[in-house]
Amino acid sequence: MREIVNTYLPDDKKYEEFFDIFEYLAGLIYIDIENKGTSIESIGSTIGRFAWKRGTPFKRERLPQSIERFIENGLNQGDKWPLLKVGFFNGSIERFEKCREAYESLLKRISKDW
Numbered sequence: 829m830r831e832i833v834n835t836y837l838p839d840d841k842k843y844e845e846f847f848d849i850f851e852y853l854a855g856l857i858y859i860d861i862e863n864k865g866t867s868i869e870s871i872g873s874t875i876g877r878f879a880w881k882r883g884t885p886f887k888r889e890r891l892p893q894s895i896e897r898f899i900e901n902g903l904n905q906g907d908k909w910p911l912l913k914v915g916f917f918n919g920s921i922e923r924f925e926k927c928r929e930a931y932e933s934l935l936k937r938i939s940k941d942w
Contacts, residue, residue, distance in 0.1 A: 845894035851876025852895045852931075853911075859927045860917050875938065899928070 830843060837843050855876065878892055890896075902909040906921050917923040
C-alpha cells in the first residue's frame with residue numbers, strides 16, 4: 829500500500845501516522861457495523877499494527893500520538909466532526925465514544941499477552 833500512496837504522501841513518518849489512524853478507524857468501524865443495536869462491551873474487532881506498537885513494554889496503555897491527536901480533534905468538533913457528518917457511528921459522538929471504549933477495552937486485554 830505504501831507504493832500506491834507514495835506520490836501523495838512521500839514522507840515515511842507521515843505515512844506511518846496516517847496508516848495508524850486508518851487501522852484504528854477500521855477497528856472502530858468494524859465494532860460499529862457488526863454490532864448495530866447490540867451491546868458492544870465484549871466484542872472483537874480487527875487489530876492493526878498500531879496495537880502492537882502500543883503493546884510493547886515501553887508504550888503500554890498509550891496509543892500513538894497521531895491517533896490521540898485525531899481523536900482529540902474529533903471530540904473537540906463534537907457532532908460537527910466530518911467523520912460523523914458523513915454518517916459514521918450513526919452521526920453520533922456518543923456512539924463513537926461507546927465504540928472507542930469497547931475497542932480500548934479489547935486492546936488492553938490483548939496487549940497483556942504481548
